[in-house]
Amino acid sequence: MLVKKIKEHIIWIGLLTIFVFTAYHNSFSGEFISDDFGLLVLDKQVGEVKNIFSSTTVIPNFVRFITYRLFGFQQYYYHLINVLIHLANVILVYFLICLSSRNNKKQLAFFTAGLFAVHPLMTESVTWISGLAYPLYAFFILTSFIFFIISDHRKSITLYFFSLLFFVFSLLTQPKAVVYPLIILIYNLLFQKNRKRFLNVLPYIILVIAGSFFLVFPYLSLRIKEAYLLGTKYVSGFDLSAPFISLATYLKLFIWPMNLSLYHSEPINNFTYLFSAIVIILLIFTSFYFWKRNKELFFWLLFFITSLVFSLTPFPIASFVAERYVYLGSVGIFYIFSYFVAALGKKINSFLFPWIIISILIIVLSIRTIKRNDDWKTLRSFWTTTVQTSPFSYQAHNNYGILLLNEGKIKQASQEFQKTIYLKKDYALAHHNLGYTYQLSGKHKEAIKEYTTAIQLDSNTWRSYVNLGGIHMQLKQYDLAVKYMKKAIEINPENPAFYENLGIVYIYQGDYTKAGKVFATALKLNPKSTKAAYGLRLVDSKIKTR
Numbered sequence: 001m002l003v004k005k006i007k008e009h010i011i012w013i014g015l016l017t018i019f020v021f022t023a024y025h026n027s028f029s030g031e032f033i034s035d036d037f038g039l040l041v042l043d044k045q046v047g048e049v050k051n052i053f054s055s056t057t058v059i060p061n062f063v064r065f066i067t068y069r070l071f072g073f074q075q076y077y078y079h080l081i082n083v084l085i086h087l088a089n090v091i092l093v094y095f096l097i098c099l100s101s102r103n104n105k106k107q108l109a110f111f112t113a114g115l116f117a118v119h120p121l122m123t124e125s126v127t128w129i130s131g132l133a134y135p136l137y138a139f140f141i142l143t144s145f146i147f148f149i150i151s152d153h154r155k156s157i158t159l160y161f162f163s164l165l166f167f168v169f170s171l172l173t174q175p176k177a178v179v180y181p182l183i184i185l186i187y188n189l190l191f192q193k194n195r196k197r198f199l200n201v202l203p204y205i206i207l208v209i210a211g212s213f214f215l216v217f218p219y220l221s222l223r224i225k226e227a228y229l230l231g232t233k234y235v236s237g238f239d240l241s242a243p244f245i246s247l248a249t250y251l252k253l254f255i256w257p258m259n260l261s262l263y264h265s266e267p268i269n270n271f272t273y274l275f276s277a278i279v280i281i282l283l284i285f286t287s288f289y290f291w292k293r294n295k296e297l298f299f300w301l302l303f304f305i306t307s308l309v310f311s312l313t314p315f316p317i318a319s320f321v322a323e324r325y326v327y328l329g330s331v332g333i334f335y336i337f338s339y340f341v342a343a344l345g346k347k348i349n350s351f352l353f354p355w356i357i358i359s360i361l362i363i364v365l366s367i368r369t370i371k372r373n374d375d376w377k378t379l380r381s382f383w384t385t386t387v388q389t390s391p392f393s394y395q396a397h398n399n400y401g402i403l404l405l406n407e408g409k410i411k412q413a414s415q416e417f418q419k420t421i422y423l424k425k426d427y428a429l430a431h432h433n434l435g436y437t438y439q440l441s442g443k444h445k446e447a448i449k450e451y452t453t454a455i456q457l458d459s460n461t462w463r464s465y466v467n468l469g470g471i472h473m474q475l476k477q478y479d480l481a482v483k484y485m486k487k488a489i490e491i492n493p494e495n496p497a498f499y500e501n502l503g504i505v506y507i508y509q510g511d512y513t514k515a516g517k518v519f520a521t522a523l524k525l526n527p528k529s530t531k532a533a534y535g536l537r538l539v540d541s542k543i544k545t546r
Helices: 002-023 035-041 049-053 058-071 075-100 105-118 120-126 129-154 157-171 175-191 202-229 242-255 270-293 295-307 330-347 352-375 379-389 394-406 410-423 428-440 444-457 462-474 478-491 496-509 512-525 530-544
Strands: none
Touching: 002 075, 002 105, 002 352, 035 058, 035 129, 049 058, 058 075, 058 129, 075 105, 075 120, 075 129, 075 330, 105 330, 105 352, 120 129, 120 352, 129 157, 129 175, 157 175, 157 202, 175 202, 175 295, 242 270, 242 330, 270 295, 295 330, 330 352, 352 379, 379 394, 394 410, 394 428, 410 428, 428 444, 428 462, 444 462, 462 478, 462 496, 478 496, 496 512, 496 530, 512 530
C-alpha cells in the first residue's frame, strides 16, 4: 500500500527535485556573505558544543556545529544543506496540499510546490548561508502541520504527539514559530465542526507560553538591544503604517521580484502610502470574498498573513521588510495563485492552459532565481548589487565601503561612508569607518574628529578608542594614547593586542614597570604572542641596564 502511494507521486516529486536543483545549481560556490562572518567565520566557538546553546536558535546552531566539524569552512556544504532543506520543504508543501485540498489535489499541489521551489523571493533564505533558520523552521512547521492533519483523520494520538514534537523543534529553530498555534486554530475553525477544534490547539498554546519565557522573550530582548545599538529608538520609532507598507511590499515582490535586496530601504512617500492603502483595501475585500465563497482560499490567505504576524510590527525591532520573513507564508500566496490558474483553465474548458501558464512561470522565475544567485556569489557582486537596488540603505553603503576599504580603494570607501552618514547621521560605525579612511590617508585631525563622534554616539565603540590611541602615539602624545588604550581595554579586556600596544606606549614613556605588567597580561591571554614575549625581554633588559 505504501509503495503504491509513493509511486502515485514519484514523478511529481522527481520534477520538483529537478526544479530546485536547476534553480539553485549556481548557488553552491557562493562565498560567505554579511552575517555569515559573525555566525561562522569569525566565531571562535563555532566548533564547540557550548555554542549550540549560546542563543535561542538552538537547532540552527547545532546544524552549523555539525557542518563545521565535518567540513570546516567549505561553503559548498553549507549551501548544499540549505538547498536540501528547501527541497524537503517543497516536497512537504506538495503533500500538505494533497492532504488539505478538496479538489484537484495533485494539480494544485504540484503547481503550488513548483512555484515555491523556484520563486526568486526564496533566495535570501536558501542561497544565503545565514538564512538557514527560515527553511529549517518552515520544515518543522510543515511537518508538524502534516502530522496534525493526518492525526485528525486517523484519530491517532501518536501522530498528534509527533506534531507537537516537531512544533517544539520549530520553536528551538526560530522564535517566530510561536504563531503556529494560531494557524492550527484557524484551520480548525474553518474545517472542524466539533468541540475538539479548540481542545486540540491547547497543548500548542501551552508550549508557546512555556517557550516564551525561555525563547521568545530573550529573542525580543536581544532584538530591542540590537535596534538600540544601531541607533534606532524603540519607542519613538513607532510607526503604525509600517505593517501595512510591509505587507504591500511583500505582495509586490511576489508579482514583480526584480529589486530584491538584503536591505529594503525604499523612501516612504505619499505614493507608498497610497499604494499600500489600495493593496490593503483589496486584501480586506478579497479576504471577505474568500470567507464567503471558498474556505480553503480564505485559510491560505490567512496562512500567509499569520506567518508574518511576528514581523509585522510597528516597532523597529526588526527589518520592516526582509525577504526571508516571507519564506513560510509564501506557500499561501502560491496556493491561491495556482487555484485561480487551475480554475481559469476549467472555466475555458482547457486542460493544457494551466499547465502552460505554470510551466512558463517556472521557467521565467527559475531564470530570475539563477540570476539572483549570481548576486550572492561574491562579496563584490553582492554589495555592488545591494547598493544599486537599495540606494537609500545606510547599511548597504557602509558594507560596500568596507568592501572597498579591504580592496585598498580608500578614496571610494571614504565616499561610501560619507553617504552612509548622510543617510544616518547617528550611525557610530560609519563615523568610525570614515575616521579610519582619514587615518590611512594621514588626515589625523579629521580622523580624530570622526572617532570622537563615534564614541559620543556609542561609548562602547572600542575600535575607535584603539585607533585614537594609535594616532596619539604616532603624534607622540603618550598620555592621551594611554588614556584611550586603557578605555579600549576596559570595554574589551580579553584582547591581548590592546595590552601589547599599551606596553609599547609605556616603553616610550620610560615606565618599564607598567610596561612589564601589561606585557605579562598579554602573554597570559595569548601565550603564543611573540610581540608580548619580545616586549617582556626588552623591558627586563631596560630595567637591568638602569
